[in-house]
Amino acid sequence: MNKITLLLGIMLCMATLAEAQDQPAAQDAESLRKRNEADQRVYQMAMRYNDLPVARMKLFELMERNPTNTRYPELLANLYFEAGQFTSAAVSALDLLERNDQSITGLEIAAYSLEQLGALDRALPNFERHYLLTGNLFSLYKTGYMQYSMNRQEEALNSVNMLIKNPKASEEKIGFPTVNNETQEVSLKAAALNLKGMIYMYQKNKPEAIEAIQQALEIDPNFELAKDNLKEAQKM
Known part of the structure; x- marks a missing residue:
């Protein structure tokens, strides 16, 4: 009887420990979600008010916090391009393509930005690939x-x-x-x-x-x- 009681006690402790370990992970995921949502709201407000520096800063924070999400670097590259900052647009688009060489946005922004900078030899492969992927x-x-x-x-x-x-x-x-x-x-x-x-x-x-x-x-x-x-x- 004592052995059974001891075994049940060990199992209960293990279950409690596992639950305790899961709680911080769940809390971290929830905290990340809330921070992302808050930054996205600020980004949207900044875009509404045409406050591009704030919008870019929020995208940088979102990129740092979500390194596998390519949507944020795509938005950043587009912001640079729309503002006529072709050097920044080209660099950010090329960085994006290193992570995802199938990014249509990255190819398009890299191609046009490099063309604007006079780097035709570097722009050309991006136009070629954009055509091959999109027709x-x-x-x-x-x-x-x-x-x-x-x-x-x-x-x-x-x-x-x-x-x-x-x-x-x-x-x-x-x-x-x-x-x-x-x-x-x-x-x-x-x-x-x-x-x-x-x-x-x-x-x-x-x-x-x-x-x-x-x-x-x-x-x-x-x-x-x-x-x-x-x-x-x-x-x-």
Whole structure:
């Protein structure tokens, strides 16, 4: 009888000890949840009042407290980008991509921020990967244009041909500045054909350049940039 009583006592002590150990863990999880919710509320208020320094500080605190949650660094990178702080945006986006190379937000912000900083060789892989993961045709156009700008003409030609063959390129629009400092929207297909003409102009291939640009103008007859390029091509 005494052995049974002793055994029951040991088991009771063990159960009490386990419960005591679980309580701090549960309390810590609850405390973390409450702190996160409080910081998220402050972040939302800061965004409502356009107080970006406070919003960024709360995101830093949330990132430190929740290192596996990529939503907070995505929001931070976006804040930097929207504020025109392209160096900070690029660095924060690249840090995010080290943790999650599938982050669409990270790829997009890294690509555009690095482009703004003139780092085309670093921006290009992010545009390429963004297109591969999303099928975004504007990213494909940017890929082709950057390849052209970096004198990678055969790669650029391959990119624009992919874009021209895509049926959705006739439906989507892209904006170009005009001489009146306005924005002229044309179809992505017309833009790609114009870029194709520019590539052929660079390669001194006059007939192919004129043909591609004329095809662009058949789609968008008022495309100012294509009109200017056609004049240049005809002078070759």
